[in-house]
Amino acid sequence: MASDTRREHAVEKVGARKIIIYVILVLWALLNLFPVYWMFTFSLKTNEEIFGKNLIGLPWDWKWSNYASAWNTGHMPLYFLNSVVVSVCAIALVIISSMMATYAITRLEWRFSRHVNAFFMLGLTIPIHASIVPIYVTLKNMGLTNTYFALIFPYAAFSLAMGILICTGFMVEIPKELDEAARIDGCGPWKTFGVVILPLMKPAVATISIYSFLQCWNELMFANIFNSDGKYRTLPVGVQQLSGQYTTEWGPIGAALVIATFPMLIVYIFMSKKIQESFVVGAVKG
Amino acid sequence: MKKKDVINYINVFLFLLPALALFIFILIAPIFKSLYYSFFDWNGMTDMTFVGIDNYKELFTSKPIYFWKSLGNACLLAALSVFIQLPISLGFALILGRGIKGERPFLSIYFMPVLISTVVIGQLWLKIYNPDYGLLTVALQKMGFADLCKPWLGDERTALMCVFIPTLWQYVGYHMLLLYAGVKGVSPDIREAARIDGASESQVNRYIVIPSIKPILKVSVIFAVTGSLKSYDLIYVLTPSGGPKHCTEVPSTRLFEMLISRNRYGMGSAIAVVMIILCFAFALMISQAFKERDIYGK
Numbered sequence: 001m002a003s004d005t006r007r008e009h010a011v012e013k014v015g016a017r018k019i020i021i022y023v024i025l026v027l028w029a030l031l032n033l034f035p036v037y038w039m040f041t042f043s044l045k046t047n048e049e050i051f052g053k054n055l056i057g058l059p060w061d062w063k064w065s066n067y068a069s070a071w072n073t074g075h076m077p078l079y080f081l082n083s084v085v086v087s088v089c090a091i092a093l094v095i096i097s098s099m100m101a102t103y104a105i106t107r108l109e110w111r112f113s114r115h116v117n118a119f120f121m122l123g124l125t126i127p128i129h130a131s132i133v134p135i136y137v138t139l140k141n142m143g144l145t146n147t148y149f150a151l152i153f154p155y156a157a158f159s160l161a162m163g164i165l166i167c168t169g170f171m172v173e174i175p176k177e178l179d180e181a182a183r184i185d186g187c188g189p190w191k192t193f194g195v196v197i198l199p200l201m202k203p204a205v206a207t208i209s210i211y212s213f214l215q216c217w218n219e220l221m222f223a224n225i226f227n228s229d230g231k232y233r234t235l236p237v238g239v240q241q242l243s244g245q246y247t248t249e250w251g252p253i254g255a256a257l258v259i260a261t262f263p264m265l266i267v268y269i270f271m272s273k274k275i276q277e278s279f280v281v282g283a284v285k286g
Numbered sequence: 287m288k289k290k291d292v293i294n295y296i297n298v299f300l301f302l303l304p305a306l307a308l309f310i311f312i313l314i315a316p317i318f319k320s321l322y323y324s325f326f327d328w329n330g331m332t333d334m335t336f337v338g339i340d341n342y343k344e345l346f347t348s349k350p351i352y353f354w355k356s357l358g359n360a361c362l363l364a365a366l367s368v369f370i371q372l373p374i375s376l377g378f379a380l381i382l383g384r385g386i387k388g389e390r391p392f393l394s395i396y397f398m399p400v401l402i403s404t405v406v407i408g409q410l411w412l413k414i415y416n417p418d419y420g421l422l423t424v425a426l427q428k429m430g431f432a433d434l435c436k437p438w439l440g441d442e443r444t445a446l447m448c449v450f451i452p453t454l455w456q457y458v459g460y461h462m463l464l465l466y467a468g469v470k471g472v473s474p475d476i477r478e479a480a481r482i483d484g485a486s487e488s489q490v491n492r493y494i495v496i497p498s499i500k501p502i503l504k505v506s507v508i509f510a511v512t513g514s515l516k517s518y519d520l521i522y523v524l525t526p527s528g529g530p531k532h533c534t535e536v537p538s539t540r541l542f543e544m545l546i547s548r549n550r551y552g553m554g555s556a557i558a559v560v561m562i563i564l565c566f567a568f569a570l571m572i573s574q575a576f577k578e579r580d581i582y583g584k
Contacts, residue, residue: 021381025388028378029395032459035410036398038421042413051419093308101305104298116302123313125569127516129541130562131316133323133555136545137330157312160305189297218403220519221538225546236405240523243409250413257406264401272394275401279460280467 039261043067043254050250066251067259070242074252076259078231079238086151086234087216093156094212095205098163103193105164106171107179117168123161128154128221136225146230154222159212166211166281170204171197210271210278217264235260317562323555330551341556352528353557356535363450363536364514364568371454372510375461376503380491382462383469393466397459404456408523411452415439415524445529453520457513461506468499504576511572512565518542537561 042050043066044059054060070076101120105113135154139145174197182192220236227233233241239260243253268275324341326334345353378396382389399407414421417437426435438448472495480490496503518538525534528543537557544554 021386025378025381025392029392031455032395032399035407035414036402039406039410055421055424093304097304097308100301100303104301108294108298108301110295110298120305120309123309125512125566126313126317127512127562127565129516129538129558130320131313132541133545133551133558134316134319135312137319137323137551140330153308154312157308160308164305189301193301214401218401218405220403220405220522221542224522225542228546236403239403239409240405243412253409257409261402261406264403265398268394268398268401272397276393276397276463279397279400279463 036261036265039254039257042250043258045251045254047248047250063251066255070252070255070259074242074246074256075233075238076242076256079233079235080259082148082232082238083217083235085148086155087213089148089152090155090159090216091209091212093152094159094163095208097156098160098167098208099198099201099204100193102164102167102171103189103197106168107176107192107197108189117164120161120164123158124165128158132221132225139226146227146232148232150226150232151216151219151222151234154226155212155216155219159208159215162211163208166207166278167201167204169281170201170207174200206274207278207281210267210275214264214275214278320555320558320562323552324559326552328551329549331549334552337552341552342560345553345556345560351540351553352532352535353537353540355532356537356540359446359534360515360517360536362446363453363517364511366450366454367457367510367514368507371458372461372506375458375506376465376496378458378462379465379469380495383466383472383495384487393463397463399456399458400460400463402456404519405523407452407456408520411448411520412439412524415448439525440530442530442533445525445534449521449524449529449534452524453517456520457510461510464502464506464509465499468502469495472498500576504572507576508569508572511568515561515564515568 038056041056041059044062044064045054045066046061046063049055049060104110105117105120131154136145139150144150178196178200179192182196187195218236219234220240223234223237224240228237239256242256246253323334325336325338327337327340328334345351378392382393413419415423415438417423417435417440420438422438423435426432436444439445476494477490480494485493516538517536521534521536522539522542528535528539537560541554541557541561544550544557
């Protein structure tokens with residue numbers, strides 16, 4: 001009897017604990033979802049609704065014209081294009097250079113490969129502030145501020161160490177016998193790299209692309225200093241300036257925020273696991 | 287050296303060339319250049335004047351530079367990050383990592399803010415804090431606390447905290463994800479064995495899971511501290527001019543001002559140098575602290 005009631009108590013206690021845990025989990029989930037929900041809804045509202053009549057509900061009339069004004073008068077297409085160009089070029093540069101470097105470090109035989117690898121890994125800890133002034137001075141002297149180059153090369157350089165780290169993880173998994181076989185068939189290192197190794201590195205390309213894309217797409221400090229005015233603003237700088245212009249009209253600002261965010265969210269919905277992996281890989285191994 | 291070796295080294299060099307060029311020109315050389323500039327008074331145009339360590343002296347002694355204030359704020363953010371943000375992240379990581387229903391959706395939702403541009407997050411919070419129509423203000427009014435309302439980001443007493451809250455909130459998911467990966471790496475057999483021996487859930491966490499994820503915990507603490515020292519984006523978006531009476535300044539915002547508004551390249555470089563040194567010093571100290579724990583047991 002006694003043991004029965006004790007067991008009942010235990011079951012009740014576990015049940016209560018479980019409920020508390022779920023309440024906390026759901027509350028925190030709401031805290032994370034709410035700003036995004038709020039952004040989507042107020043991007044479709046009139047000022048009247050936003051400023052009191054319909055603060056957090058769904059919009060009464062879906063005011064798509066907010067998107068039209070953000071898109072037409074706010075130069076959003078241009079900023080969007082700039083962000084795409086800068087990110088894609090930087091990612092391509094990271095992938096090419098880190099693949100090649102990793103191949104030299106892990107597959108070719110030479111004395112200082114470990115040292116060179118350690119040297120590259122320094123890049124994981126160097127803060128971008130270390131190079132901001134000299135890069136700015138150099139860019140200014142060469143007349144390269146407010147160009148795509150001003151962002152592509154620094155972004156690539158700061159993603160490079162992580163790129164090499166990720167590549168190394170994938171490349172050491174490829175059996176050395178493949179290189180051996182290729183060599184016997186008469187392939188030099190370049191052919192082996194291009195024909196044997198590269199096709200097997202597709203998963204690494206995906207991980208590196210995701211990691212670098214997130215770094216480039218959202219970066220503000222370099223973009224703000226190097227490309228602050230002119231036609232080469234990226235989305236973060238553009239959105240920041242735009243909301244300075246539209247201080248009283250929240251709808252179009254909301255629309256601009258959504259435009260800047262949705263590519264990321266759509267990619268995340270389809271690839272959440274892969275994206276999370278690309279963030280973990282560096283920290284866990286490094 | 288044989289001819290074959292020479293060819294091998296040429297190949298190695300060519301494979302490394304793109305990465306080395308990027309790395310040396312954009313990361314390594316600028317560090318030394320920053321150090322060099324920091325000993326000069328220079329506006330970027332006219333000749334550089336060598337001033338020795340005057341920039342550093344001014345940085346640490348002159349009040350209008352607000353450097354101590356900015357360092358203090360960054361350290362406060364680091365402390366909040368380590369003692370509030372990380373425990374929250376660890377809590378969620380432990381709960382989700384144990385494997386409960388809805389683990390994946392919760393994980394994905396919690397990580398989402400990390401992916402959203404800080405400018406977007408900052409703009410959203412600007413609207414939350416808006417003194418006339420913001421959510422916070424309206425919510426307080428509706429609950430009958432209208433007299434508590436104030437211009438959140440314009441008031442010296444609240445601005446700093448209002449800037450820090452979204453900063454901490456945004457990256458809970460990031461640390462949670464790292465720690466979650468660690469928790470998932472703990473073998474279920476050990477967990478099971480401990481449960482059979484009668485350990486409660488919290489004992490399992492305390493004596494088995496947390497000690498075995500120490501390496502990741504270390505990385506998390508280092509990221510939290512160095513990230514706080516470097517923080518810039520959200521603070522710049524929420525209080526573009528350093529907040530009321532410079533109360534939300536951090537080293538990065540000072541660097542930005544010296545460089546862009548005042549054209550003081552030498553001083554900007556001095557700030558950068560101090561930041562690099564602090565980041566490395568803290569990273570080393572944290573690594574050291576985690577090491578000692580290992581030698582002397584728990």
